[in-house]
Amino acid sequence: MIEVRDLHKTFGDVRAVNGVSFTARDGEITGLLGPNGAGKTTTLRMLYTLMTPDAGQVLVDGVDASVDPIAVRRQLGVLPDARGLYKRLTAAENIDYFGRLHGVPAGLLRERREALIDALEMRDIAGRRTEGFSQGQRVKTAIARAMVHDPRNVLLDEPTNGLDVMATRAMRHFMHRLKAEGRCVLFSSHIMQEVAALCDRIVVIAHGRVVADETPDALLAQTGETTLEDAFVKIIGTDEGLAA
Numbered sequence: 450m451i452e453v454r455d456l457h458k459t460f461g462d463v464r465a466v467n468g469v470s471f472t473a474r475d476g477e478i479t480g481l482l483g484p485n486g487a488g489k490t491t492t493l494r495m496l497y498t499l500m501t502p503d504a505g506q507v508l509v510d511g512v513d514a515s516v517d518p519i520a521v522r523r524q525l526g527v528l529p530d531a532r533g534l535y536k537r538l539t540a541a542e543n544i545d546y547f548g549r550l551h552g553v554p555a556g557l558l559r560e561r562r563e564a565l566i567d568a569l570e571m572r573d574i575a576g577r578r579t580e581g582f583s584q585g586q587r588v589k590t591a592i593a594r595a596m597v598h599d600p601r602n603v604l605l606d607e608p609t610n611g612l613d614v615m616a617t618r619a620m621r622h623f624m625h626r627l628k629a630e631g632r633c634v635l636f637s638s639h640i641m642q643e644v645a646a647l648c649d650r651i652v653v654i655a656h657g658r659v660v661a662d663e664t665p666d667a668l669l670a671q672t673g674e675t676t677l678e679d680a681f682v683k684i685i686g687t688d689e690g691l692a693a
């Protein structure tokens with residue numbers, strides 16, 4: 450479970466995150482939805498301890514990220530916005546390298562790597578160097594790498610960005626699988642259909658603030674709209690920066 454309490458982050462004059470609070474629960478997919486520049490990536494970066502908040506608290510399975518960031522990292526699998534693969538290593542070597550950094554024993558690492566390669570349907574690319582990989586191939590490799598230490602909590606920054614229809618469907622399937630395994634899955638998106646198709650709970654963020662935190666049905670009821678797209682536009686006040 451991930452609990453975020455009153456997070457703030459400012460860059461110069463820009464209040465990127467301005468008092469964000471929400472909870473992402475185990476066995477659920479929580480979507481962080483907001484237009485471009487809303488503060489999603491900055492929020493996620495503070496959650497995975499890449500960035501220190503100016504104020505506020507992040508708890509991952511009850512562990513305070515500012516008190517024990519290493520313990521928090523162990524409990525998190527992260528797909529960062531910059532996928533950041535080692536291009537001279539093969540996909541499988543990228544996965545193994547992260548597994549070793551996490552101290553996963555060799556036998557178990559092999560088992561997990563193979564299971565992830567199958568689950569993400571990336572057998573055909575596993576032995577190839579990642580240099581020149583397509584967006585979809587890069588995302589698959591980066592997700593396998595993020596899951597190699599079997600984290601209970603998974604953070605995915607725009608996981609379907611740049612993916613084609615088939616790759617998007619495969620990614621949705623994989624996220625449902627993580628949920629079925631009882632993990633806490635939190636992902637960001639500015640694509641409404643994406644969030645509507647996947648989420649148990651939607652946290653809508655605009656101008657660095659949470660403007661709604663509901664189930665999809667409750668969002669419709671709250672706004673009196675019949676489609677989530679209309680509900681989001683009503684909540685945010687504009688459709689600028691959102692994609693259908």
Ligand SMILES: Nc1ncnc2c1ncn2[C@@H]1O[C@H](COP(=O)(O)OP(=O)(O)OP(=O)(O)O)[C@@H](O)[C@H]1O
Nearest residue numbers: 460463465483484485486487488489490491492639
């Ligand atoms: N390192 C930084 N330095 C200066 N400004 C930043 C930095 N990181 C983010 N910002 C600013 O903070 C605001 C929030 O950015 P952020 O990347 O968190 O938004 P986002 O919701 O993830 O947007 P997108 O959907 O476009 O990725 C933006 O105005 C952005 O320009």
